Amino acid sequence: MTSETDPRFLRSREAILNAARELLLESGPTAVTHVQVAERAGVGRATVYRHWPQAESLLIEAMATVPMPFLDKPTIPTREWLRRELTAIARQLELDDVRAVSTTLANTALWDQNMDARRAQFAGILTDRLAAALDDAHARGEITLALTSRDAAAMTIGPMYYRSTIERAPIDSALIEAAISALGTWSTD
Amino acid sequence: MTSETDPRFLRSREAILNAARELLLESGPTAVTHVQVAERAGVGRATVYRHWPQAESLLIEAMATVPMPFLDKPTIPTREWLRRELTAIARQLELDDVRAVSTTLANTALWDQNMDARRAQFAGILTDRLAAALDDAHARGEITLALTSRDAAAMTIGPMYYRSTIERAPIDSALIEAAISALGTWSTD
DNA sequence: AATCCTATGAGACAACTTGACTCATAGTAC
């Protein structure tokens, strides 16, 4: 039997990941230490070291277990799809764990290459999908773009992210509507 | 002689604050420890403990020494003032230390009350000043607002902050222009 | 059931870190 299929191994692994995620959520990334994770997970300290010799790798994997906001496959009309997706992201940003993961990512990525790779991947997906959806909407004549389609993520998610992490206030639908209008002139206006 | 005027005291204090700021910038908030700061500042370890018994307070004060983007007194026309100020903020966000301070603030504020107070103060100033400037522009008939004036900070600074800290890409003037247009209909259009 | 394999918890361990304290020295005011 190889480690990866041993139920004892998998049980410990899950317990450790859950404990790490809880600690991140409750007390921040600095709380994700081998000792604290072991206590919270109810496993031996040595077990945590065996699974993740580096606490930082554990933090990264624990962060990856938090469901982050993404964009579903675009539907038509794009404007409705966009309204729906941005509202979903807004709701996600109200969750403590999503805020914890995104701000930890943005912060630690400045000094840590592994974190930066995760940040880049995350940001890239959002920017790409939104750009593709808008390019398509433009090709169909649904919108006349006021900016490059690759600026759309910053223009729409940016205000919500700022509202949620810097102003720490709820995201109202007016902000979402304003962001959607800011992308260009919609033919359905 | 009281401590606060003793040149020896002030010299140590400055050296410690500078070292802490450098460490934050180069290696992140976790690098701001008594030992590392003492080494970098060229002072004894005990001196750092005497000045700041809590490393976190030192981090907060060191962060406060980094010049953060604010908004100058509004001039007329508001649109020109806004373009100028947002461009200034965009330039500031390209600086490593501004990114380090703002993302550290957003992240640590989630678990630390003192940091959260700083975050709230910082966010409040930007939101208030921008709202006041836009209310004034509206009263003068320079703009018909597409959103509440208190949403303006999120709508304009948000995209730049997201671009700079999540997408980690340069802020182009098209993004700034789009944000300005998103605020409403300018009478000078 | 019996056997083998291996992940685990408990514990021991040295190396290092942390925060507190002491004291001789030297920078500064008067």
Added chain:
DNA sequence: GTACTATGAGTCAAGTTGTCTCATAGGATT
């Protein structure tokens, strides 16, 4: 010159970190 006090260097106990060892027990295979 004298008095004051911030400082660096050093000491110290308590706690933390990462590694290793070993008996145990969970789980697969027969």
